[in-house]
Amino acid sequence: MPRFLFLFLLLLFMAPHDAARAQESGGSGSGLTVIRDVEIEKYLHDFGNPVFISAGLNPNSVKVVIVRDPVLNAYVAGGQNIFLHTALIQATDNARQLIGVIAHETGHIAGGHLARGSSAMKNASLQAILSMVLGVGAALASGDPNAGAAVITGGQQIAMRSMLGFTRVIEGSADAAGMRFMDANKISSRGLLEFLEKLGAQEVTPVDRQVEYARTHPLTQDRIDAVRAHVEQSPYGDAPVSAQLEEAHARLKAKLMGYLQPDAALLRYAEKDPRINARYARAIAHYQKGDMDQAVAQMNGLLKEEPSNPYFHELKGQILFESGHIREAADSYRKATSLMPEAGLLQAAYGHALVETHDPALLDEAVNHLNLSLRDEPHEPSTWRFLATAWGEKKSEGMVAYCLGEEALARADNGAARKWAERALKLLPKGSPYALRAQDIIKEARQNEDDKNS
Numbered sequence: 278m279p280r281f282l283f284l285f286l287l288l289l290f291m292a293p294h295d296a297a298r299a300q301e302s303g304g305s306g307s308g309l310t311v312i313r314d315v316e317i318e319k320y321l322h323d324f325g326n327p328v329f330i331s332a333g334l335n336p337n338s339v340k341v342v343i344v345r346d347p348v349l350n351a352y353v354a355g356g357q358n359i360f361l362h363t364a365l366i367q368a369t370d371n372a373r374q375l376i377g378v379i380a381h382e383t384g385h386i387a388g389g390h391l392a393r394g395s396s397a398m399k400n401a402s403l404q405a406i407l408s409m410v411l412g413v414g415a416a417l418a419s420g421d422p423n424a425g426a427a428v429i430t431g432g433q434q435i436a437m438r439s440m441l442g443f444t445r446v447i448e449g450s451a452d453a454a455g456m457r458f459m460d461a462n463k464i465s466s467r468g469l470l471e472f473l474e475k476l477g478a479q480e481v482t483p484v485d486r487q488v489e490y491a492r493t494h495p496l497t498q499d500r501i502d503a504v505r506a507h508v509e510q511s512p513y514g515d516a517p518v519s520a521q522l523e524e525a526h527a528r529l530k531a532k533l534m535g536y537l538q539p540d541a542a543l544l545r546y547a548e549k550d551p552r553i554n555a556r557y558a559r560a561i562a563h564y565q566k567g568d569m570d571q572a573v574a575q576m577n578g579l580l581k582e583e584p585s586n587p588y589f590h591e592l593k594g595q596i597l598f599e600s601g602h603i604r605e606a607a608d609s610y611r612k613a614t615s616l617m618p619e620a621g622l623l624q625a626a627y628g629h630a631l632v633e634t635h636d637p638a639l640l641d642e643a644v645n646h647l648n649l650s651l652r653d654e655p656h657e658p659s660t661w662r663f664l665a666t667a668w669g670e671k672k673s674e675g676m677v678a679y680c681l682g683e684e685a686l687a688r689a690d691n692g693a694a695r696k697w698a699e700r701a702l703k704l705l706p707k708g709s710p711y712a713l714r715a716q717d718i719i720k721e722a723r724q725n726e727d728d729k730n731s
């Protein structure tokens with residue numbers, strides 16, 4: 278039954294400025310909901326980076342992808358992408374459990390349990406990777422993995438392996454590698470043990486809610502025993518996680534609950550609860566329920582407590598943007614970007630708000646920040662679209678065509694990418710940098726089409 282979820286979920290993506298309201302992204306017509314959120318991604322990297330480094334991976338090239346899904350699961354796909362379902366994150370009780378899950382997935386990456394991503398996947402956006410991953414869901418829905426395998430080609434095979442799940446031997450080796458990476462950082466593997474035991478204890482809950490993780494990562498008593506034996510002999514078996522990481526975990530859970538279960542969040546985090554996490558969850562829940570005034574008031578209170586928190590400024594900006602206060606939103610985003618200039622999604626949100634002011638005096642600033650965003654997130658289609666809008670307001674047809682070409686390429690819509698890039702070539706000055714890049718887009722799109730057909 279969980280297999281069908283891949284088919285019937287709409288292909289929805291969170292725009293960076295709009296983590297709450299999902300945005301239709303087109304593509305294969307079926308798909309996953311991915312949550313892009315600077316703060317959550319930062320915390321997940323804080324948890325995972327030591328492990329990634331010990332595994333010999335560059336932490337900047339590992340993507341930790343948050344999938345909005347009530348089914349508890351985690352998997353790796355498309356090279357160095359670790360997918361964590363929101364249900365799994367929410368099911369962890371503390372930071373070390375989440376670190377344990379991430380370390381296990383890292384064990385799969387480091388062990389080469391997946392084929393390398395194709396060149397098309399390397400250049401594609403996460404969105405495009407997911408739509409490749411999703412072809413697999415369609416095949417699996419037939420109920421016969423072998424029948425499905427026959428129709429899967431190219432990059433989809435990569436995901437196929439992760440979706441079908443690993444063998445018990447591979448699971449054991451991913452656990453062992455994950456625990457080695459944690460030991461190397463003096464992190465206790467007890468979190469992994471706790472999480473596996475929790476899954477084992479879940480056997481009484483409805484099958485469709487708990488089995489997915491166990492299907493992709495077969496869970497056996499042998500496996501739990503091996504992890505327990507390691508924890509008991511490791512000198513770091515009882516090493517505590519830093520207070521800072523535990524706080525990040527608590528905040529992450531509060532934020533997710535505010536977004537995903539606003540009514541439950543308002544009950545769980547009582548009105549009188551003075552803790553910042555509780556107030557944060559409530560602010561998000563009010564915002565999710567459309568109660569913008571309460572949400573802004575709550576954020577103003579939180580900003581008094583943590584005036585340099587970029588995520589608080591970001592959320593306030595988002596609430597203001599969605600309630601039509603574009604200039605005030607831009608002001609909040611400006612503060613967020615000045616506190617965290619390297620975060621591409623914040624730069625994109627700021628640039629987008631500036632474009633939406635429709636103030637010609639702010640257009641250059643908008644273009645500047647959207648370009649800064651693309652340094653960090655070069656394949657984010659929505660940013661290219663905002664940039665196209667900005668160039669449209671600046672009356673540059675050539676740049677509009679060029680940006681739409683980049684956008685289409687990032688979405689892996691190769692036909693549209695070629696069409697827009699060819700138009701850009703006609704309009705832009707011969708030999709200019711953007712004209713040269715338009716030529717590259719045409720080449721890349723052709724190459725991607727050839728890869729697909731071969």
Ligand SMILES: [Zn+2]
Pocket residue numbers: 381385443448451493494495
């Ligand atoms: Zn596994």
